[in-house]
Amino acid sequence: MALEFISIIGPWNKINLYTDSLSVLEALITFKTSKQEILAIKNDILEMSKEKSITFHWIPAHTGIQGNETADCYAKKATTRPDIEKIPKKSFKQLKNAISNEQIQIWQERWASSTTKNGRHAEKLIPAVSIHMKNLVILLYNF
8 A cells, every 4th residue: 555655646756664564574575475465566666666766664563663553553443444545546647637637627618618808809819728828828928
């Protein structure tokens, strides 16, 4: 789950992951494994390491480390939830493009429903907005 989150977060290049699961860390460094989950995690780490530096840290479980105890508490609560949230598997660029496309759609709706005199005149020249319109609008405004 942490790796899924890391794949979509912002521009951080150095990531530190803390876990109390020594067995998972040992499985990640061994070459002999047939467990599909471990192979999938290794593949995710390999892909992410092309853009980010990921360092894993082991912390002992149930030894009173406050952050770890809090994380364990939330993890236990999450297992009892019927509606587990799933992080979308989209890159930062994909999310940025989706937001941009939505903003363009809103802009187009406002453009089409505009009743101002100047807007109606400009609509004859530019019937639809697009991502390239931003530059044109700035150019026309500065002209």
